[in-house]
Amino acid sequence: MSLTQFETFQRTAASQRPRVAIVLGSGLGAVVDRVRPVAQIHFAEIPGFAAPTVHGHGGRAVLGDWAGVGVLVFQGRMHYYEGHSWDRATAPVRLAADLGVKFLILTNAAGGIHDALNPGDLMAIRGHLKLLDADAWKSPEIAVPYSPRLVERMNLFAGVYAALTGPTYETPAEIRALRAMRADAVGMSTAKEAEAGAELGLEVAAISCITNKAAGLAAGALDHSEVQEVAGRGEVSNRMANLLEGLIVSETTGIA
Ligand code: HPA
Numbered sequence: 001m002s003l004t005q006f007e008t009f010q011r012t013a014a015s016q017r018p019r020v021a022i023v024l025g026s027g028l029g030a031v032v033d034r035v036r037p038v039a040q041i042h043f044a045e046i047p048g049f050a051a052p053t054v055h056g057h058g059g060r061a062v063l064g065d066w067a068g069v070g071v072l073v074f075q076g077r078m079h080y081y082e083g084h085s086w087d088r089a090t091a092p093v094r095l096a097a098d099l100g101v102k103f104l105i106l107t108n109a110a111g112g113i114h115d116a117l118n119p120g121d122l123m124a125i126r127g128h129l130k131l132l133d134a135d136a137w138k139s140p141e142i143a144v145p146y147s148p149r150l151v152e153r154m155n156l157f158a159g160v161y162a163a164l165t166g167p168t169y170e171t172p173a174e175i176r177a178l179r180a181m182r183a184d185a186v187g188m189s190t191a192k193e194a195e196a197g198a199e200l201g202l203e204v205a206a207i208s209c210i211t212n213k214a215a216g217l218a219a220g221a222l223d224h225s226e227v228q229e230v231a232g233r234g235e236v237s238n239r240m241a242n243l244l245e246g247l248i249v250s251e252t253t254g255i256a
Contacts, residue, residue, distance in 0.1 A: 005045045012039040013063055013099040018070040020248050021096035021202075023193065024058075025108035026224075027231025028209060029075045031241045035064040043078070048091045053082045061092070069248050072096055081167035081188055086134055089189075090196040097200040103251055104197040105244060106206040109231045110187035111169070111214035111222070113179050114159060118210065119230050122239060124154040125206035128191045129162040129183055145198035150205035153250065154243060159184030161208055163191035172216025186214050205247060209240060 003011070016038055024031050043049040043059040052059035058075030065071070074092045078084045096104060110123070117123060125146055130137065151158050162178045164170065166188035170178070178186055185208045197204045211230040212222055230236060 005041055006047060009039050009041045009061070009063065010099070013072070016063055016070050018063060018072040018099060018101050020069060020103040020105065020251070021072045021074070021092070021101040022105045022244060023074045023077055023092060023107060025077065025189065025209065025231070027109055027211070027228035028107055028237055028240055029058045030232065030237045031244065032058075032062055032073050032075050034241045034245065035062055035066045035071060035073055037062050037064040039063045043076070046095070048088060050078055050084060050088065052076045052078065061095075067245055067249050071248065072099060072101060077189055077193075079167075079189060080132070080165055086192050090193050093193050093196040093200065093202070097197070097202060102202060104193075104202040104204045105247060106190050106193050106204070107240060108187050108190045108206070108208050109211045109227045110161065110185040110208035111212050112185055112210040113162075113175060113214045113217070114157070114184040116157060117159070117185060119212055120233065120236050121210045122156050122243060123185055123208040123210060124151045124156040124158040125161045125190065125194075125208060126151045126158040127160045128194070129160060129178070129181060130191045131162055131164050132191065133165050140195040140199065142195065142198040145194040145204050147203045147205055150203065150247065150251070153247065154205070154207070156207070156243075157184075161190060161206070162186045164188055169222045170215045175214040175216050178214075185210060207240065207243065209236060
């Protein structure tokens with residue numbers, strides 16, 4: 001009997017033993033160019049996954065070597081706002097844990113609420129407000145899924161990420177409310193993935209790429225192409241890639 005693409009991928013992972021899983025958010029797919037690929041598979045071929053519907057999300061899992069470290073990179077994610085269940089949205093995290101990964105690094109595109117955050121900036125997520133319809137405010141078993149040690153190591157503005165379901169951007173009034181709640185950035189992913197990872201015993205870090213000032217904080221309307229354009233700028237994705245590389249190397253080799 002011949003193996004499915006997924007079974008072949010699993011076998012490769014079993015021998016390559018990736019240590020770090022990385023989820024690349026909107027527009028950040030080019031970061032995968034830093035990886036020397038060993039195997040790759042489309043989401044559509046992975047049981048429990050689905051092909052992405054949002055433009056700018058690659059929908060591939062790439063197993064490879066980054067700076068001498070085994071990595072599993074998810075280029076794109078499955079969002080709740082695309083109609084996926086939370087179970088499906090967090091399936092990559094469970095797959096990563098199944099394949100033996102120890103560290104989970106989540107990236108996303110987000111709108112900046114804090115005055116110090118401008119398009120092109122990176123923010124280390126130190127906590128989140130989970131304002132998702134399925135379980136707004138429901139606390140997970142692990143209250144803060146983000147590793148304080150990794151937050152510190154990133155040496156970035158460390159802030160609170162408000163996770164909303166989307167798919168629409170917020171109204172200016174909603175952003176004023178989120179600011180009053182002390183959210184620093186806003187987006188439509190990451191919180192549930194971080195909680196799932198922490199519950200599985202992974203050490204989790206998350207980084208927002210600020211692609212725009214949140215609604216009402218700058219002139220003009222927001223749109224997805226702007227988000228992708230900013231995250232996809234060579235200089236921005238390079239900075240994200242350098243940050244990830246620093247984390248991967250220091251965490252997995254123990255060299256601070
Ligand atoms: N709001 C929500 N999600 C986002 C934004 C935003 O302003 N920018 C990028 N993702």
